Amino acid sequence: MSVYNLDFLFKPKRIAIFDVKPEESSLGSQIFKNLILQGFKGGVYPISEQEESIFGIEPYPDLASLPRPVDLAILAGEPENWWSQLKACAANNVKAVVILGLDFSARTENPSAFMEKIAQFAHERKIRVLGPNTLGFICPRLRLNASLFPGSLTPGNLAFLSDSATLAYAILDWAEEKKVGFSLFASLGEKADVDLSDLIDYLTLDPYTKAIVAYIKNLKSGRKFIRAARAFARNKPIVVVKGKKLGSSQNAEETLSLLAQENLVYDAAFKRAGVVQVEEILELFYLAESLSKQPRPKGPRLVIISNAGGPAMIAAEYLQRLGGTLARLSPETTKTLHELLGREIQNPIDLLSSAPPHLFRETLKTCLKDSEVDGALAIFTPSLEAPVEDFAWSIVRAHKEIHWKPVLASLMGENRVLEGRRILAKEGIPNFVSPTEAVKSFVYMYRYDHNLRLISETPGTILEDFSPDKTLVNSIIEKATKENRLILTFEEAASILQAYGIIGRYNNLSDIPVSFFLGTTRDPSFGATILFGLGGFLLEPERDYAIGLPPLNQTLARRLLEETKIYWHLKKNLKVPLSFLEELLVRFSHLIVDFPEIKEVFIPALEISRDEIKAPKAEILLDEIAFKRTDFKKGYFCPTHLAICPYPSHFIxxxxxxxxxxxxxxxxxxxxxxxxxxxxxxxxxxxxxxxxxxxxxxxxxxxxxxxxxxxxxxxxxxxxxxxxxxxxxxxxxxxxxxxxxxxxxxxxxxxxxxxxxxxxxxxxxxxxxxxxxxxxxxxxxxxxxxxxxxxxxxxxxxxxxxxxxxxxxxxxxxxxx
Missing domain, CATH: 3.40.630.30 (Gcn5-related N-acetyltransferase (GNAT))
Structure with a gap:
């Protein structure tokens, strides 16, 4: 239902709370107090059949007895009460429901069946349901705390969405102390109805939200997430942390299952959607602050300016470890800095502990003007020479003159630098206690811009007249299913690969001294995936491969190749065009898109010589839907085995x-x-x-x-x-x-x-x-x-x-x- 009725959930005028008890520790009483004490301007109605007084207020026995209709109902009691309460919500035209139900799975006999029942109810009655097992949500701008978190959050432009209630509670505690500003916080719980994609869509339309940070455990629909995240990321940054684990699918080919690990598939999906993935929870907020306050770097080249050599060197080493680059200053910049500082310098630039504020400003300004510099980090340790406020203002003034490049700062220390941090925060300069956290933010900022440029790069035109032999592939699949087989013979697999030009005789290829691995398998969330990398006997020990999501065009195929070491090795040493590899991946992508019946392809050693591409071994496993093949209805159709819709050629x-x-x-x-x-x-x-x-x-x-x-x-x-x-x-x-x-x-x-x-x-x-x-x-x-x-x-x-x-x-x- 996407954003349908979500305003009733997050902008309600009146709220009812079921199962409110006078005990301080009860969930209902906590929600009730948070709504009342934090100044929610709408109506709040406690509902309880047993209690006579809730904190001196007489509760209502049921929804029907309320003096006015409510938009949102919060279910704070036990699971056995939910069905009668949900039915009452439907009968009284309540548009949205929050089901707290902490530790829902452990307290319910058949949680998956229970969830399906809630999801079906929500869909049929068009009631939006957040939860169960949710902490609730907070909209600070409306002074609306419909959550179990007792603190008071600062209004701001950052939305925080979390799959984990316990983790969210800890983060909110930290954010309250740090005065992080939020447009919305929402704990997603078990996602019976409202999920992460719905909220991304909702926040795309919210003028108060400038960025989203999210903790993700799992996604039910990869397609729904990609289309929502891609739409949001084109205009505003979305940053995620994904709880990682090894893939656990039990496919026929164990090697393929192990290679297509869940975390690698999610990595590929995030890149395709323009989403930035970070490793740790707090990095979500550091990066979101940087992206919302500063322009994005157009490249990975950072200049580091400091009055302390040690922290600058640590930052430089960390930058290179993360894949960033120390900017190589131009001769003109080097000459200007030599005249300014009276000595030879190199990046990182050590201004020495006695450097006055104006040297910080002029050095920073000079470096930002350099076309070889994509961004700057200013590191400051307390000095006896001048107040910290003067150094903070020197950074601010330099950035105001060259405002189109990002500037980050690290004021090291505690009490002595607090006023400097306050100035930087007010003037929109992200500042960090640790230089390494600043470096991380810069690299992640670059990755975000890089991902956006990848999804907006105009692809070349290849294979415009590509006409594979679909009739042959169809006949092979039909023959196998008539024989009650899902595993194709090598001859059948080779014929399919030949029909799509993946193997066969070609002119003007290159002799490649290594073999490649090529395959596809299914991910529970994102469907079909494409795997490519170094194959043969080096497949297992080297694990040099990349994962992408079909459909692929020329640009996406090239980006997938560029994620492998073998591609760059061959490009450097062979000195011949490798565009035929792009064509190979695009052909393979067409095969996967055209035939949902193909579940897995495993080619461990694809060999390429000057006039032929061959596969000594190739395995194809069909999906069980092959037994129920029907002609797909003409009209709008996006195959369910894909997370991204392919080109709709039926609309020609x-x-x-x-x-x-x-x-x-x-x-x-x-x-x-x-x-x-x-x-x-x-x-x-x-x-x-x-x-x-x-x-x-x-x-x-x-x-x-x-x-x-x-x-x-x-x-x-x-x-x-x-x-x-x-x-x-x-x-x-x-x-x-x-x-x-x-x-x-x-x-x-x-x-x-x-x-x-x-x-x-x-x-x-x-x-x-x-x-x-x-x-x-x-x-x-x-x-x-x-x-x-x-x-x-x-x-x-x-x-x-x-x-x-x-x-x-x-x-x-x-x-x-």
């Missing part, structure tokens, strides 16, 4: 313009960025204003990425393409963006000026409305400028009805049947 249509010009309409691709840029520059000023509701003279790479690299689960864009001299030209586009309720979407269409008046806008709109029905949408909206008479006329012809007028914009809506 042929059409003709009014003048008979043939065109075809297809979903947009990431590779379309240059074609979309060309379309933009065919638009007149009026067309641009009508489409974007503002004047735009140019369009940036970042904007084009948003238009071309879409999540087909959440949005759709169809482009009209005309071929000229064998080259594609995009002449119009229609876009559909789902609302969070997943039943409504907004549509917009634009046609290049040279092709207007030929009926293209109507063709695109009708095709998209057809797609919208296949996506099970119920209503489509358009926002049209009042002066855009042509679009208003088209909307009317398509069956849209005016529903609202907002200044210069007419909102129209069409109900789909």
């Amino acid at each position: 249509f042929e059409a003709s313009l009014k003048d008979g010009t043939p065109i075809f309409i297809r979903p947009i691709k990431p590779e379309d960025e240059p074609l979309m840029a060309e379309l933009f520059y065919t638009l007149s000023e009026e067309t641009i204003r009508f489409r974007f509701h503002q004047i735009k003279k140019s369009i940036s790479h970042e904007e084009l990425v948003r238009y071309c690299q879409i999540d087909y689960d959440r949005e759709m864009a169809l482009v009209a393409v005309q071929k000229e001299n064998g080259r594609e030209k995009i002449i119009g586009v229609v876009r559909l963006n789902k609302y969070p309720d997943e039943e409504t979407a907004e549509m917009a269409v634009v046609v290049g000026d040279p092709w207007q008046g030929k009926g293209l806008g109507k063709i695109l709109s009708e095709k998209m409305l057809s797609v919208a029905r296949d996506m099970y949408l119920k209503r489509i909206r358009m926002h049209i400028l009042k002066e855009n008479e042509k679009m208003l006329t088209l909307a009317q012809k398509l069956g849209f009805k005016p529903v609202d007028l907002e200044e210069d914009i007419v909102r129209v809506e069409k109900i789909l049947n």
Whole structure:
């Protein structure tokens, strides 16, 4: 249900608490006191059939007896009471429920069946349920503490979400003392209904939330998480800690199971979603503070400036251990610093203990101006030369002059540096007690920006005319299932790999002196995975491999290769292009996407010579769904074995313009960025204003990425393409963006000026409305400028009805049947 009714959960006007008892230690009394004593402005109603007085207040016997309807009910009693209370909530139109139920699994006979029952109830009655086994939630801005944590949190811009109630309690205790500001805290509990992905979606729309930090134990739906996290991470950082463990799946090929460890699959998913993963809990908050206060570094090159050589050297060593780089200062910077300091210097820069504040400021400013520097760390230990406040202000002033690069600080000590830390915090400079924590934050900041650039990099176009022999693969799978087999023979496996060009004879390859490992297996949360690395007899001892999630394009395939040591070794020593490896992975990805029936592929030694790729051993294991094969229904379909929707090639249509010009309409691709840029520059000023509701003279790479690299689960864009001299030209586009309720979407269409008046806008709109029905949408909206008479006329012809007028914009809506 995504964000459906979540406002009733996190912004309730009136709250009822079941099973409130007068004992101080009871869960209900703790929640009741936190709500009342911390100043919640809404109504709070204790409910108890047995008690006559709760802290001097007479409780109500049941929901029906309350003087006013409530938005949120909190269940604070035993599991045996929950069903009657949930039914009462449904009968009294309560939209949201929190079920505390600490240690729920240990206190319930069949917890999984109980959970399923709660989930089904929540879905059928459209009641949002947080828990059970939750600590509750806190919204400091509303002075709303609906949790078992007795402290008072500071309002801020950071959301903290946790799978662990006990860990969250400890972190909140620390955060209260450190005055960390929160927009929301929520303990997820057993996630019978509301899960992490729902909350990420909800916070994407929250103007008060600038970053999310989350502790994750497990994810039920990897697809749901990736689409939510990716949408959030494009605009605001999301930082996670994942409780790690070894994979425990019992697949046919034990080696494959051990290689596809759960933590490695989660690592791959986090990278694909633009999420930063850190190792320790407190790092969540350090990094979130840095990302929310400072610009992201464009590279890993850090300059370290200190008045104490020892801490600077420790920071430098730690930086290199984490994969960061000590910035190599340019000759111009080195010359300027030599004139400023009167001696030769190198990074890290030791200003000596007697350095006055102005030297800190000038040195920092000079280094930040250097194009070889991506960020700076200022380390200060108390000095007899000047007050710490002066040094803090020197850092602030230098950063204000060069504000587009990140600056972190470490003021070492306790009482003597408190005022300096206060100044830095107020002025938006993240400061750390330990230089190593500052270095960690810088490296993680870079990884976040690096991940974002990876998911927004325009891929090259390879395998455009790739036509594998799907008929052959189908026949092999059908034969195996008719013989009641899930394990294919080597000959069958080899034929499938040959049908997709993964093995076979090729021209102009390279003689590779090593063999590669290639495989796929299923993860319980993220579905199909792709594994690639050093194979043969070195597979087990070296463990040099990487994991990715299909579908892969050229860019994603290259990034997966770059995570292995063997790729860089070959690239350095062979001096030949290795692009054929990218093609190999993309072909393999197509096979995994096209056939959900294939559960595992294990090729331990893929051998590549100048004219052939061969596999002396190859094993393919089918999934049990192969026994129930049916033709997938035509229309919107994203295979359930994938965490990320593949390209929806079933939405490709042929059409003709009014003048008979043939065109075809297809979903947009990431590779379309240059074609979309060309379309933009065919638009007149009026067309641009009508489409974007503002004047735009140019369009940036970042904007084009948003238009071309879409999540087909959440949005759709169809482009009209005309071929000229064998080259594609995009002449119009229609876009559909789902609302969070997943039943409504907004549509917009634009046609290049040279092709207007030929009926293209109507063709695109009708095709998209057809797609919208296949996506099970119920209503489509358009926002049209009042002066855009042509679009208003088209909307009317398509069956849209005016529903609202907002200044210069007419909102129209069409109900789909």
